[in-house]
Amino acid sequence: MELNKIVQKMRKRWLKLWSLNDLEKYLEVRGAVSKNGNYKLAHRLVSNGTLVSIRKGMYLWNLDTKLDPEDFYWPLVKKVIAENYLWQGIISWPKALALGLRDYSLLESLQVIVPKNPKILSIQSEYKLVAITLLEQKRSLYSLVKQYASRQKIEDTEFLITSPEHALLESLTTRPGQDITDTSLILRWLKKNASSLREEVFAAFIPHRYISATNRLKYLAHDNGMTDLYEMMIRLIDRYGKGCHLSRAFLQKNTKDKIQKTK
Numbered sequence: 001m002e003l004n005k006i007v008q009k010m011r012k013r014w015l016k017l018w019s020l021n022d023l024e025k026y027l028e029v030r031g032a033v034s035k036n037g038n039y040k041l042a043h044r045l046v047s048n049g050t051l052v053s054i055r056k057g058m059y060l061w062n063l064d065t066k067l068d069p070e071d072f073y074w075p076l077v078k079k080v081i082a083e084n085y086l087w088q089g090i091i092s093w094p095k096a097l098a099l100g101l102r103d104y105s106l107l108e109s110l111q112v113i114v115p116k117n118p119k120i121l122s123i124q125s126e127y128k129l130v131a132i133t134l135l136e137q138k139r140s141l142y143s144l145v146k147q148y149a150s151r152q153k154i155e156d157t158e159f160l161i162t163s164p165e166h167a168l169l170e171s172l173t174t175r176p177g178q179d180i181t182d183t184s185l186i187l188r189w190l191k192k193n194a195s196s197l198r199e200e201v202f203a204a205f206i207p208h209r210y211i212s213a214t215n216r217l218k219y220l221a222h223d224n225g226m227t228d229l230y231e232m233m234i235r236l237i238d239r240y241g242k243g244c245h246l247s248r249a250f251l252q253k254n255t256k257d258k259i260q261k262t263k
Contacts, residue, residue: 023038
C-alpha cells in the first residue's frame with residue numbers, strides 16, 4: 001500500500017495515539033508483513049511527519065505542537081494496559097487514594113493490579129507502570145478486587161480504580177519498596193472521606209491477607225480521633241479476622257523485619 005494511501009486510511013480511522021498493533025489492525029496488514037515490517041512502516045510514518053515516536057512501539061499523531069508528557073500520559077497508560085493485559089488492569093494504591101482527593105499528578109511508578117504475569121513496563125521516559133498480582137495461596141484475588149472497583153474518567157480516559165477500602169488495606173500492607181510508615185496521604189484521605197467507608201467491603205477483603213493492615217488502620221484511627229472508624233476495625237477483626245488483635249509492638253517489629261529483608 002502506498003504511503004499516502006496509508007495516511008489517508010489512518011485519518012479516516014483517527015487515533016491520537018497509535019501502536020504497532022493499531023497499525024496492523026486498522027490498516028489491515030496483520031500477517032501481511034513481519035513485525036520488523038511494521039516497525040519499518042512506523043519509521044516511514046515518523047520520517048514523513050505523520051507520527052511522532054514517544055516510546056518504542058508507541059506513536060502520537062503529529063499535530064505540530066510541542067509535546068508535553070501530561071498531554072498523553074493517561075491515554076498511554078490505557079494503551080499499555082490494553083496491549084499487555086487485554087484491558088485488565090486496576091489502578092491501586094497510592095494513586096487510587098490520590099484520585100479521591102482530585103490529585104491527577106503523574107507518578108513515576110504507577111501501581112496497577114493485573115490477573116497474572118506481573119512486570120514493570122515503560123510508559124514513557126521516566127514513567128513506569130508497575131503491574132502487580134495479589135495472591136492468596138497461589139489463587140488470584142483479581143476478580144475480588146474488580147468486583148468492588150469503580151470506573152473513573154481521568155482526563156477523558158476511563159480506568160478501573162480499586163475501592164478506597166482496598167486501597168487503604170493495600171497502603172498498610174508491607175511489601176518491598178513501600179514505606180507504610182508514611183501515612184500522610186492516608187490521613188489526608190481519611191479526614192475528608194472516612195465517613196464514606198463501607199464495612200461490608202472491608203469484610204470481603206480482610207479474611208484473605210489483610211489482618212496486619214487492618215490492625216494498622218485500627219491504630220491509625222485511634223491515634224487520630226476517628227472513633228467510628230476505630231470501632232469499625234474492632235468489629236471487623238472480631239468477626240472476620242479471627243479476633244486477631246495484634247499489638248503495636250508486634251506490628252512495628254514485623255515491619256522492621258520485612259524492611260531488613262528487602263535491603
